[in-house]
Amino acid sequence: MKALGASLPFSVAAHGSFKRQFMLTFSVGSFVLIATFVTYLVTAERAQIYADSTEHAFDLADALKVSSLQWVPGNDLAGLQEVVNAIHDHPELRYAMVLSPQGRVLAHSDPARIGQFLADESSLAFLKGPPQSRVITDDVSRVDVAVPIQFKTWHMGWARIALGREQVVAKLHKLVWSTVLFLVVATLLSLLAARGLANRLGAGISSLVGVADQVRRGNRAVRADAGRESEEIARLGESFNLMLDNLVESEARYRTLFEEVPISLWEEDFSAVRDYLKDLRASGITDFQQYFDDHPDEVVRLADKVVVLDVNRQTLKLFGVEDAEKPHLTLRAVFLPESLDTFKAELISLAEHQYHFGREIGLHTLRHTLRGKRIDILLNLIVPEGHEETLSRVLVAIVDITELKTFEEALRQSEERYRIIADFTYDCEYWQGPDGCLLYVSPSCEMQTGYRAEEFIDDPAQLARVVHPDDVAAFEHHMQHTREPVGPLDIDFRIIRRDGSTIWLNHVCRPVYGHDNEYLGRRVSNRDITERKRLETRLEETAAYARELIESSPDPLVIVSPDGRITDLNKRSEAVTGLSREQLIGSEYSDYCTDPDKARQAFMQVLTAGYANDVTLPVRHVSGNVTELLFNGVVLKGVTGEVQGVLASARDVTKLRHLERELRELNESLERRIEEEVARSHEKDLMLIEQSQQAARELQALNESLEQRVAFEVAESRGKDHMLIQQSRLAAMGEMVHNIAHQWRQPLHALSIILSNIRDGYALHELTQESLDAEIQRARALLKQMSATVDDFRDFFRPEREAAEFEIAEAVQDALSVMDATLKDKRIEVVESLPSGLMAYGYHNQFAQAVLNLVANAKEAIQEQEVPHGRVEVSLTRSGDSAILTIQDNGGGISEEILPKIFDPYFTTKEQGSGIGLYMTKIIIQRNHRGTIEAANVGPGTRFVISLPLVKEDRPS
Amino acid sequence: MRRLSLGLFLLAFAVCGRSGTEVTEPSYQSSAPGLGKVFVVNIDLPHNPLLMYEIYRPLIDYLNRNVPGASFRLETSPNYEEFTRKLHEGQFDFALANGHQTLNALHLNYHVIAKMADDSQLVGVILVRHDSGIQQVADLKGKKVAYPRPYCMMGTIMPQYYLHTHGLDIKRDIENLYVGSHQSSIMNVYLGNVAAAGVRRPSWELFKRKHPDQARELVAQWETEPLSNVGVVARDDVPPQVAALVAQLLNTLHTTEEGRTILARIPLSRFELADDAHYRELESFLHKVYRAVRPLEEPCP
Numbered sequence A: 001m002k003a004l005g006a007s008l009p010f011s012v013a014a015h016g017s018f019k020r021q022f023m024l025t026f027s028v029g030s031f032v033l034i035a036t037f038v039t040y041l042v043t044a045e046r047a048q049i050y051a052d053s054t055e056h057a058f059d060l061a062d063a064l065k066v067s068s069l070q071w072v073p074g075n076d077l078a079g080l081q082e083v084v085n086a087i088h089d090h091p092e093l094r095y096a097m098v099l100s101p102q103g104r105v106l107a108h109s110d111p112a113r114i115g116q117f118l119a120d121e122s123s124l125a126f127l128k129g130p131p132q133s134r135v136i137t138d139d140v141s142r143v144d145v146a147v148p149i150q151f152k153t154w155h156m157g158w159a160r161i162a163l164g165r166e167q168v169v170a171k172l173h174k175l176v177w178s179t180v181l182f183l184v185v186a187t188l189l190s191l192l193a194a195r196g197l198a199n200r201l202g203a204g205i206s207s208l209v210g211v212a213d214q215v216r217r218g219n220r221a222v223r224a225d226a227g228r229e230s231e232e233i234a235r236l237g238e239s240f241n242l243m244l245d246n247l248v249e250s251e252a253r254y255r256t257l258f259e260e261v262p263i264s265l266w267e268e269d270f271s272a273v274r275d276y277l278k279d280l281r282a283s284g285i286t287d288f289q290q291y292f293d294d295h296p297d298e299v300v301r302l303a304d305k306v307v308v309l310d311v312n313r314q315t316l317k318l319f320g321v322e323d324a325e326k327p328h329l330t331l332r333a334v335f336l337p338e339s340l341d342t343f344k345a346e347l348i349s350l351a352e353h354q355y356h357f358g359r360e361i362g363l364h365t366l367r368h369t370l371r372g373k374r375i376d377i378l379l380n381l382i383v384p385e386g387h388e389e390t391l392s393r394v395l396v397a398i399v400d401i402t403e404l405k406t407f408e409e410a411l412r413q414s415e416e417r418y419r420i421i422a423d424f425t426y427d428c429e430y431w432q433g434p435d436g437c438l439l440y441v442s443p444s445c446e447m448q449t450g451y452r453a454e455e456f457i458d459d460p461a462q463l464a465r466v467v468h469p470d471d472v473a474a475f476e477h478h479m480q481h482t483r484e485p486v487g488p489l490d491i492d493f494r495i496i497r498r499d500g501s502t503i504w505l506n507h508v509c510r511p512v513y514g515h516d517n518e519y520l521g522r523r524v525s526n527r528d529i530t531e532r533k534r535l536e537t538r539l540e541e542t543a544a545y546a547r548e549l550i551e552s553s554p555d556p557l558v559i560v561s562p563d564g565r566i567t568d569l570n571k572r573s574e575a576v577t578g579l580s581r582e583q584l585i586g587s588e589y590s591d592y593c594t595d596p597d598k599a600r601q602a603f604m605q606v607l608t609a610g611y612a613n614d615v616t617l618p619v620r621h622v623s624g625n626v627t628e629l630l631f632n633g634v635v636l637k638g639v640t641g642e643v644q645g646v647l648a649s650a651r652d653v654t655k656l657r658h659l660e661r662e663l664r665e666l667n668e669s670l671e672r673r674i675e676e677e678v679a680r681s682h683e684k685d686l687m688l689i690e691q692s693q694q695a696a697r698e699l700q701a702l703n704e705s706l707e708q709r710v711a712f713e714v715a716e717s718r719g720k721d722h723m724l725i726q727q728s729r730l731a732a733m734g735e736m737v738h739n740i741a742h743q744w745r746q747p748l749h750a751l752s753i754i755l756s757n758i759r760d761g762y763a764l765h766e767l768t769q770e771s772l773d774a775e776i777q778r779a780r781a782l783l784k785q786m787s788a789t790v791d792d793f794r795d796f797f798r799p800e801r802e803a804a805e806f807e808i809a810e811a812v813q814d815a816l817s818v819m820d821a822t823l824k825d826k827r828i829e830v831v832e833s834l835p836s837g838l839m840a841y842g843y844h845n846q847f848a849q850a851v852l853n854l855v856a857n858a859k860e861a862i863q864e865q866e867v868p869h870g871r872v873e874v875s876l877t878r879s880g881d882s883a884i885l886t887i888q889d890n891g892g893g894i895s896e897e898i899l900p901k902i903f904d905p906y907f908t909t910k911e912q913g914s915g916i917g918l919y920m921t922k923i924i925i926q927r928n929h930r931g932t933i934e935a936a937n938v939g940p941g942t943r944f945v946i947s948l949p950l951v952k953e954d955r956p957s
Numbered sequence B: 001m002r003r004l005s006l007g008l009f010l011l012a013f014a015v016c017g018r019s020g021t022e023v024t025e026p027s028y029q030s031s032a033p034g035l036g037k038v039f040v041v042n043i044d045l046p047h048n049p050l051l052m053y054e055i056y057r058p059l060i061d062y063l064n065r066n067v068p069g070a071s072f073r074l075e076t077s078p079n080y081e082e083f084t085r086k087l088h089e090g091q092f093d094f095a096l097a098n099g100h101q102t103l104n105a106l107h108l109n110y111h112v113i114a115k116m117a118d119d120s121q122l123v124g125v126i127l128v129r130h131d132s133g134i135q136q137v138a139d140l141k142g143k144k145v146a147y148p149r150p151y152c153m154m155g156t157i158m159p160q161y162y163l164h165t166h167g168l169d170i171k172r173d174i175e176n177l178y179v180g181s182h183q184s185s186i187m188n189v190y191l192g193n194v195a196a197a198g199v200r201r202p203s204w205e206l207f208k209r210k211h212p213d214q215a216r217e218l219v220a221q222w223e224t225e226p227l228s229n230v231g232v233v234a235r236d237d238v239p240p241q242v243a244a245l246v247a248q249l250l251n252t253l254h255t256t257e258e259g260r261t262i263l264a265r266i267p268l269s270r271f272e273l274a275d276d277a278h279y280r281e282l283e284s285f286l287h288k289v290y291r292a293v294r295p296l297e298e299p300c301p
Helices: A012-068 A077-086 A121-128 A166-216 A232-260 A271-282 A288-294 A296-305 A313-319 A323-328 A339-351 A402-423 A444-449 A453-458 A469-482 A530-552 A571-577 A596-609 A654-763 A769-796 A808-825 A844-865 A917-929 B002-016 B049-066 B080-089 B099-106 B153-165 B182-190 B201-210 B240-251 B257-265 B276-292
Strands: A093-099 A105-108 A134-138 A142-151 A154-164 A264-269 A307-311 A356-364 A374-382 A394-400 A428-432 A438-441 A489-496 A502-513 A519-528 A557-560 A566-569 A611-620 A626-637 A643-652 A804-807 A828-833 A839-842 A870-879 A882-889 A932-938 A941-949 B037-044 B070-076 B094-097 B110-116 B124-129 B144-147 B175-178 B196-200 B218-223 B231-235 B271-273
Touching: A012 A077, A012 A093, A012 A134, A012 A142, A012 A154, A012 A166, A077 A093, A077 A105, A093 A142, A121 A134, A142 B049, A154 B049, A166 A232, A264 A313, A271 A288, A271 A296, A271 A339, A288 A296, A288 A339, A296 A339, A313 A394, A339 A356, A339 A374, A374 A402, A428 A444, A438 A453, A444 A453, A444 A519, A469 A489, A502 A530, A557 A571, A571 A611, A596 A611, A596 A626, A596 A643, A654 A769, A804 A808, A804 A844, A808 A828, A808 A844, A808 A870, A808 A882, A839 A844, A839 A917, A839 A941, A844 A870, A844 A882, A844 A917, A844 A941, A917 A932, A917 A941, B037 B049, B037 B080, B049 B070, B049 B240, B049 B257, B080 B094, B080 B099, B094 B099, B099 B110, B099 B231, B099 B276, B110 B240, B110 B276, B124 B153, B124 B182, B124 B201, B144 B153, B144 B182, B153 B196, B153 B276, B182 B196, B182 B201, B182 B218, B196 B201, B201 B218, B231 B240, B240 B271
Parallel strands: A828 A870, B037 B070, B037 B094, B144 B175, B144 B196
Antiparallel strands: A093 A105, A093 A154, A134 A142, A142 A154, A264 A307, A264 A394, A356 A374, A374 A394, A428 A438, A428 A519, A489 A502, A502 A519, A557 A566, A557 A643, A611 A626, A626 A643, A804 A839, A870 A882, A882 A941, A932 A941, B094 B231, B110 B231, B110 B271, B124 B196, B124 B218
């Protein structure tokens, strides 16, 4: 293979152009990239330098502000000036000043400005603005900032600093010129590098261009020079050579494919057609369909202009052409008249830039070889990529489908015959594939179901939905079996038609297999058997009716076959023989008669005479008993008159035979039975006496039971009372805690003071052993007092088990002492008159609790009414044999409507009340102390009056 | 190369292209543009200037809102020397000064227009321990007495004048100890280092609030005559109508909620009108004290 790369002439113009463009692109690209990068860097650096300068000015102004804050309130100009002077020597400081809010200079780096007012616009503008740090001026030469001097919310002035930027500018200039120099050097270096690269690449590329030119001219043997393998151009040449090798190989493969493929391939040149279509477009034709319809001659003419470039061997074979006859193979030579329509369609497709065209058309071969045999073909026209504009190479592929068409026609006819048979069947026929889809449903299904065949095909589940609900289970069970290719199956079920009526179907299905024994699903035939079912039902009903008649007969009935064997019988017959139906069916009837010969004679008589009447035949029971039966028999014949058997009916005459004997025995025993009845009557009298005594015993037992129940109820009632007392006590516990809190408040406060005294004494070095002992003594006394309080409350709420004498006044005092702190806290005055010496019998604590309930009630009423001077009067007096305790408050009284109910259990008007306080008070007074309690509105409040029997006069036993 | 040159120019322009706005220096003028007369109000109370500012700035804001056509600016003085200097130079238009400085102002072209009330608080008290057994002034003979500083008016001079007028020769009969502050004076008598302590009443009241337990062991055995409270002076060239309006606003300050809030910060119950004559009487009294006890040179906080 000859390497042409090095020897090909290289165009000076092309070489120069490539080199210049490469150098220009490389240099400019490098310049732009570097310039962009350094510009970004310099810009960012510049912004940072300026920002640092501004921040520095703010820092200086902040320092000035802080230093000035102590001097500004006093308007101490000297102090402020000292502050300004302290930063006077700061590098690049243009000026520093402290200003009043109105712009008066309080201190300045130029002392001559002190006392003057700022007058320039920018200064006046920032003075008018809100007191916030701000930049007044920010340019290349100076940054001027102001920071407000504030104390709490008061704006007291401004600290203003201006810094020059000469050093910043100089630094920036230096940076810029360094950057420019760097950029120029980098650009020149990139230019030199580009020139070197362009020289080397240009030589290699021109060599490759020469090779490509040779290949384009058809020289497949030429190859690029790949001598310098290390260079990219050399590797490109290698790749190019490899590509050429692939091209040669591909072309060979294509040629082989073209020739060997079993499809007729045509390579055609439509260039002339392209030119024609172009002219048509230029002349304004847009509707090519219309045009070619109007000019059929042009279609014929254009067919002649198509040049057949090449055809493969399959084409020659298909059209019966020898190699030598290839030049005669033109479109017109193979076209049938109708082929021109296809060609016209091709033209229109190409005119509309559609480069892929497929159609079945009819062509015929050369007449002189196959004598004009017509063939059906499938034609595909493809314009290869790259030839759309010129249409110089068009591929036409032709497949002979003549046989296929013949088969299709035969199949179509076959399908039509099958469909006619299936469609016009009376039964509902369908074919269900393995996946459950319906492949075919006969139209007759609509007659049966009311649903069209398409509805079942679209939704196979419709088959199940029409099934009658009572038959769904059986249907689904059947369908489970049909999912596998098992043999024919059938089932009867009902369906509900679209009009709502119900019919019976006989469903028969069987598997369907293809030629290769592939399972294709099931073919199903549904037949309407509604009428048959109706007849079957009727028949069953008739049979059942007949059976019922037979079974209901009081006489034994037997059907005997002509050979003397029992074929049917009723239950009465089983009773006579003592054998079951199963045992009797098929057995000789004469075997059960005590005289079998007589039985057989009677049977023969029936067969011969057609009947026999009143034949007495004793029949033996399995137990050995014999029943005398009176037989009547008739012959049973079928529809055609043949003898099917004998129906024998028998009547049990055993009883009749015994009737006279029983009558006699009855008369004989009559007298004896009368005597027996008399004896039985005497026994009844004895029984009545016994029953009376039993009733007396039960009454006594009932009385005893009743007493026990009364005792039980009483005990239960007492238990409930105790429970209520306990509930009341628990409610009082809350009150107790509240009262303890009040009782403890004062000693706790005193304890706190003692602790403070000890601490202060220690802090002031005053704490001596004596003073510490004294304080501890005081604290102990207080703790003892608090402990006693707890003991008092504990004793008060301790339940008592035994009744005892108690001092009424003492119990009342106990209640009042428990309430004492609370009442004082609420500023409620208690006036008491409690003489001692009045003793009652009962429970000290319970009574005290009752009093406490009443006092607590009074306290709440006073609180609720917000009475300014609350007052509770408690007085105890003696009235005959009773002690009278009166508790009167000024809490506004109780509504007259609810007054009668206040002692009812669970009656309360308080939102958080339990309603058992006053009820328990009443229970304690009345039940446990045999006293009375009454409530009434008296004066400004309520008065409770408790009357207790004094102990000496009336002690409860 | 022309493109290259253009690129370099653009780079230089981008880098150096910060706006070259014309630099203008601030300009000045001698008077405030658009501002009316600004009256300087000086507070002659030797406390932290910021604390004084915080207390009295609301009062200045009140005047600014209620005196039309004029504005007031608050100044504080860090010490008496500075206040005295400003007073002599006439730097402020109004001033709140203690009695001593008010008397000085009367000789320097200022006149009294109002004063703080609550004179009764401006007394000196002489404390002794409950358990000291000291009942009479004469009981102090031969004992030590503590004072804040030698020239403290209410803590030292007035108590010494009281002792003088009640029969003691304070230079011979007792030993005078100057312990630096009112708090120190109280602690000296509490700890028993001295038999009695001179202290002004507000300091004693403060001690009672902060240390009630310790204070219970002490008793203010004697109390001096009251002095006049802080005076409000106006320079003589202040327009009379402005001075009168300021005096009136101060006199009625306690009648408004805002005014009471301002007074509570000082703290003070009210201002009241006053004139030079009131302080002339004070001057006579102080001369008497001066002659009896010592020269008046330094006021006392």
